[in-house]
Amino acid sequence: MYPEERQQEILRLARANARVDVVALADALNVTAETIRRDLTVLERAGVLRRVHGGAIPVERIGFEPALATRDSVLISEKERIAKAALAEVPAEGAIILDAGTTTARLAQLLPTDRELTVVVNSPVIAASLGLKSNLSVLLLGGRLRGKTLATVDDWALRPLEEMYVDVAFMGTNGLSTERGMTTPDPAEAAVKRAMINASRRVVLLADHTKVGNDYLARFGSMSDLDLLITDNGLDADLADEVEAAGVRVVRA
Numbered sequence: 001m002y003p004e005e006r007q008q009e010i011l012r013l014a015r016a017n018a019r020v021d022v023v024a025l026a027d028a029l030n031v032t033a034e035t036i037r038r039d040l041t042v043l044e045r046a047g048v049l050r051r052v053h054g055g056a057i058p059v060e061r062i063g064f065e066p067a068l069a070t071r072d073s074v075l076i077s078e079k080e081r082i083a084k085a086a087l088a089e090v091p092a093e094g095a096i097i098l099d100a101g102t103t104t105a106r107l108a109q110l111l112p113t114d115r116e117l118t119v120v121v122n123s124p125v126i127a128a129s130l131g132l133k134s135n136l137s138v139l140l141l142g143g144r145l146r147g148k149t150l151a152t153v154d155d156w157a158l159r160p161l162e163e164m165y166v167d168v169a170f171m172g173t174n175g176l177s178t179e180r181g182m183t184t185p186d187p188a189e190a191a192v193k194r195a196m197i198n199a200s201r202r203v204v205l206l207a208d209h210t211k212v213g214n215d216y217l218a219r220f221g222s223m224s225d226l227d228l229l230i231t232d233n234g235l236d237a238d239l240a241d242e243v244e245a246a247g248v249r250v251v252r253a
Helices: 003-017 022-029 033-045 068-072 076-089 102-110 124-130 155-162 187-198 237-245
Strands: 049-052 055-058 094-098 117-121 136-140 166-171 175-177 181-184 200-206 218-221 228-231 249-252
Touching: 003 022, 003 033, 003 049, 003 055, 022 033, 033 049, 033 055, 076 102, 076 166, 076 200, 076 228, 094 102, 102 124, 102 166, 102 200, 117 124, 124 136, 155 187, 166 187, 181 187, 187 200, 187 218, 237 249
Parallel strands: 094 117, 094 166, 117 136, 166 200, 200 228, 228 249
Antiparallel strands: 049 055, 175 181, 181 218
């Protein structure tokens, strides 16, 4: 079993059983306890497990949300491939929404300079990078700034979205499952994401494979709200089939 396959199995077991134990995993997977500890470290850095004494707990069980800098430092090549694949969904002209997030931020960096676009964002970080491109008209939603994600939320972000209608919303998420749809830990951020979806003709979700099969506290959209999932080639084929069976096209970059 390759390390990535073993780590995916560890994550599956953690989500199924609400916890995993180092010694039990070592026995079950026929590796040393030190190998399991290294795997748990990789999964914790990816933001999907939280280390505890003797094992680990899936983050959705404890409401843990990694900080932006932590999330930005993991799965870098996967996020870059997802962003490049998302370029095919950017219209030749018109308006788009870029949700706050580490993968949408990479798409922002790649937006072409040969077309006129209006870009609505709720991330001052993304807005600052887009402001350097003269072909773009950037609309930054106001509101309270969440320290965890550096996204603007609450009423000042919600009210302008009520009057908007854009061609495509490029969304991020903490979790996606066929049972619960798209979820995130914070209700205020979920409200803004929901308003973005309602303000869009099409919804494209940019989510690496660790997000699929995962659920969090606040639901902001169902599978029927989603037109396309762009993920990486680490997504399990069975999970991809489940998503497509729910009516969502899947692209694995």
